[in-house]
Amino acid sequence: MVKDKCICLICRASVAIPKRGNLERHHKTVHKNYEKDFPPQSKLRKRKVRDLISCLKKEQTMFTRPAKQSKATTIASFKISHILAKHKKPFEDESVAKEAFIEAGETLLGDFKNRIDIMSAIRELQLSRPTVTRRIEVMSQA
Ligand SMILES: [Zn+2]
Structure with a gap:
């Protein structure tokens, strides 16, 4: 739960009505491979969940970021x-x-201590189409 919203840890989608059935449906349809890639009770899954949680927390504190x-x-x-x-x-x-x-980073940084910091910096990169268009306009005026 983030504020009043129920947010998916994996894709950040918000689930309208945070009921078990809705959450399960989201997880099973959008993240079909999750069970296979990160088997329940596995170390891999524990690490993944820990990363996902700390990433979300980092994003929450983005505004206080230097x-x-x-x-x-x-x-x-x-x-x-x-x-x-x-x-x-x-x-x-x-x-x-x-x-x-993101893909390369997750692989390359493997067990680096500051991996989570680096990855959250990459995730913050603003590369949406309007942002890039604006950047290019700014650069062509310079
Ligand atoms: Zn999701």
């Missing part, structure tokens, strides 16, 4: 927008870039 971090996130977002523009890639690619980033 300005330096959000500046770094903005710069990173500008750099990715610039690369996409330079290679004349469609803006749809920015979400692909982010997805690749």
